Amino acid sequence: MNEALLRSLTPSVLAVLVRRGADFAAAEDAVQDALVEAVRVWPADPSPSSRPRSGKGDPIRDPKGWLVTVAWRKFLDATRSDTARRRREYLVDEEPAPGPVPAVDDTLQLYFLCANPSLTPSSAVALTLRAVGGLTTRQIAQAYLVPEATMAQRISRAKRTVADVRFDRPGDVATVLRVLYLVFNEGYSGDVDLAAEAIRLTRQLAPRVDHPEVAGLLALMLLHHARRAARTTPDGSLVPLAEQDRGRWDTRLIAEGVAVLQAALARDRLGEFQAQAAIAALHADAPTADETDWVQIVEWYDELTRLTDSPVVRLNRAVAVGEADGPRAGLSALAGLDAALPRYAAVAAYLHERDGDLETAARLYAEAAHKAPHLAERDHLTRQAARLNTRRCR
Known part of the structure; x- marks a missing residue:
């Protein structure tokens, strides 16, 4: 059974049923039933050369048409037994004949x-x-x-x-x-x-x-996804961006993401996803963490703040300011934000550590660990607090 083919056909098959007058919930149920039927009768060979076959063993030359026909019949069967049959009778009486499905996406x-x-x-x-x-x-x-x-x-x-x-x-x-x-x-x-x-x-x-923010989102996803392999150790521990092995970053995804972003920016209709992607691209472009262009990243965060005025964006901007202009400047940028923001304590801990205040940093790392929503993040922050407490005791 070619799962990739089934998944690619699912939305268009569902759309055909909705176009024919089925309500969304009933149509979606019918399509799922048709997919179950396809799993039962289509061949297990997922290779592109493997043509789906019907229950009688005949080749299915139009998989989408087959799914539409089966899904529509499943819908009609459900409609006939539904208490609202009379409201939908006109659908039951007008079952389209099997055949090619119009090429409408x-x-x-x-x-x-x-x-x-x-x-x-x-x-x-x-x-x-x-x-x-x-x-x-x-x-x-x-x-x-x-x-x-x-x-x-x-x-x-x-x-x-x-x-x-x-x-x-x-x-x-x-x-x-x-x-x-x-x-x-x-x-x-x-x-x-x-x-x-x-x-x-x-x-x-x-x-x-036809909207540059769609490309901006795709570029952002690709650039972040390119770093996936380097984000964790084999035991699942988080690896901060500055400590990641950049040789494990996916250069193919980075190149694609940058190309998609450049095409979007060329349209001069800046949006938040494009701005976020530009920041991700600057990180991806730096051969080492020390060579990151933090000044330009701050400028992009300024653009992002203008576009969204988001407290989370301002929080991330404080980190960038701390890297570009020093930890005191970062703490100053952090001062006007609500301490209840997610990750606020972790950011404050990082900036205080860079400023040499290990006691405050250790306390804030422990506080951030207590608030962390995920186990991997909690473990990472707990280790940071323990590391600083060990340094203070030497």
Whole structure:
């Protein structure tokens, strides 16, 4: 069974059913049933030369058409047994004849539908992964480290929320990009690599939306993903950016990310994802941590602050200022921010350590470890506190 083919066809098959009049929730259920059927009858050989075959062993020359036909029949079967049959009778009586499916790509509308503003961010992400990414509920649940039943309920609620939304409504690109960014930031867990999945989905979106921020997001993802192999040790411990083995960075992804970013910046329509990607590109361009162009990074953070006025951006800017102009300048930039911000204590600890105040730095590292949301980050910050306490006792 060619899983990559199934996943690539999932959004367009779902879009065909919605176009024909099925509500989103029922259409999505029918498509999932069709995928299960495909897994059962298509061959196990994933090679491109392997053609799917029907249950009778005949070659399936149009996999998308096969999935649409099966999914539509699954939908009709469910509709016939539904208590709302009379409201949908016109659909039952008008089953399209099997045959080639019109070459209409509605994938983009599915992005906008799944990123409906009425959904919570976590629900929008889950629905996007299910409907556009083609992941199963079990895979999404594993990625989020929650029980499958919990994720099933979340997806069901999200589907009900968008059930009556017009399929052809105008889409909000910013909302779609925010959902994809959230998917990317979920990282890597379970048997689904959400960072790689977000890149795959954004690659699908990029040629369909004429907006430089789509390219900016793709560039940002590629540049961050390029450092993945160097971010942790074999035992899972975090490795700070300055200590990473840059020889393990993926130069192919870096080159692609820089090229995508340059093309986006050339359009002179700067957005926050482009600015973040520019910062990531400057880190990627430095042969060593000591050769990082922190002055230019501060300038990009100034642009990013102007675009977003985000406290988190200001927090990261304080780190850059501390590198460019010294730890005292970094602490000064930090002074006006809310100490309750995520990572505030960790940033303050780093700057105080660089300024020579090891006692304050150790206390702040311990405080940051207590607040850390992930085990790897907590362990890293705890080690930093222990390291400084050991130095102070010598």
